[in-house]
Amino acid sequence: MTQQQGFSLADGGIETDLIGRLGQDLPEEASFVLLDTVEGRNALADYFRGYLDVAAEFGTPLVLDTPTWRASRDWGALLGVSAADLDETNQDAVAFVRALALEHAPGVPLTVAGVIGPRVDDYVAWERMTAAEARRYHAPQALSLAAAGADHLVGTTMFDVAEATGVALAARDARIPVVVSFSVNAAGLLEDGASIAQAIAAVDAATEAGPLCYQLNCAHPDEVRRGLGGEAVLHRIGALRLNAARADAEEDAADTPEEFSRRVLDLTAQLPEVRIIGGCCGTDSRHARSTAARFAAVERSRAGTPRS
Template identity: 45%
Template sequence: MARYRNDLPQMKGGTFLSDGGIETTLIFHDGLDLPHFAAFVLLDTDEGRARLKRYYERYLGIARARGTGFVLDSATWRASSDWGVKLGYDAAALKAININAIRLLEELRAEWETETMPLVVSGAIGPRGDGYKAGRMTAAEAEAYHLAQVETFAEAGADMVAAFTMNTIDEAIGIARAAKRIGIPCAISFTVETDGRLVTGSTLKEAIETTDQATDAYPLYYMINCAHPSHFAHALAAGEPWLARVYGVKANASAQSHAELDESETLDAGDPDDFGQRYGALTRAFPTMRILGGCCGTDHRHIAAVCEACLPA
């Protein structure tokens, strides 16, 4: 049930938490095998669904203790057609898995939501290719590619969709246009390199302003994910109008570059306390940042540290 699709609570202010690095947590902490970094495969079994549910509940407990809202992003970052082929899922199986992912989040909402803790159900979309390497799609090709997953999330009753680890402007535009075509709210989250720019060389300012221009500013807001705060804090020039469009961050725990992380066989979880302090600095400098979560290498410890640094006791 799309409870909040026409009235998303995170648009009204206040802090909303999100989860951490779902794939890295499941692989390195829980010892699971996720082929092609795909967490959605767990939805195929009762045991896998139970593991995912426990994963989310750890974060929901933090949100409840802190009295914040929460954006529940589905475990579907890899659940699009090219990745589905690699994993043995045809179009019908992918549609079923995306629906099942939303159903799991609805179960969590039914069990955990309170008047002071709204839970937003968001269908997560990942890049068609490697999140660390630039894709080569036009905006029209990206719209056509991502349309099926966006449409499935809308049919399943998601409140919104969110595209994560976008590293090209054209793919972001295509997803926003697909969401607009279907009539479901969307958020776009870009990833950057150590210099604060997309892998294509575009700045965050260029990425956000160009996407807005090409879509009549359809995305409700933008986020930054899959980069350490030290990689992009300097790129957020205070006072520029485009910053008012940035509502959230899901950063990496590690300060390593994407190339270094790609080659690493161990998990760099960084320093959760330092991670939290960096979020504190970001939220003080940019008060529109209200959706706070983590990406690769982060877990519940990092989110707890973010709460310590960003929320009143």
């Protein structure tokens, strides 16, 4: 991140926080089901308010993801949700996040990111789609989120180049900007074996550099660092949504908010174009607050440094 130009805060690990801290039952880890009940909507509001409060405290713009990671056809079918109901759910999710932000923190500059998740959660090579198949599969959700007025889409937890390309093309068809977010494994690679740089270059080549930028998510900062090289395409990484624990760590060995924010700050030294910083699994608004405080301190320090 070019810290002189500021940064936007993003939210964290919505499903893990809703389950672990807020005690919600999420079948298939589908947070969109909470939109169906008053109690569920209250839990979602509790989750989002934590980030709205941090953004208001530090005066940072905020990017909030819609709770729609599972709100696509195959996951909906597992949960008995029809295509028509999924369309309504995706649109409701955008409206819910925007209305909550306007009510709770109207002064916070807000970006609503419409989330599209992977069709299959675990990487199995023979179950993967071609880019054309992914484009068709993700098209209905992209259209729903675009129609609801999401500011951009984010294809989150993409395991391979083909599905990421399909999401980017579906967004282009829906005439809405998109951020492509790759899930990185413990070796710093995508699950299809591509390096971060190879994946970015391949999606850019297939989409005429269609994504606004690329995001890395669902990995610890140390795991991401393993996958970074000196390739020129790394300037296309504009966002980080990282885990509090390494993949091989014990359950109780997650970074504290302070450790997490320090590792993320250190990582941005290798990624000067990162502008959006949030969390993923194991993070919550405490991690966001530590991140906001640490980056705000860096910006103040830089602003107060006399020019030579």
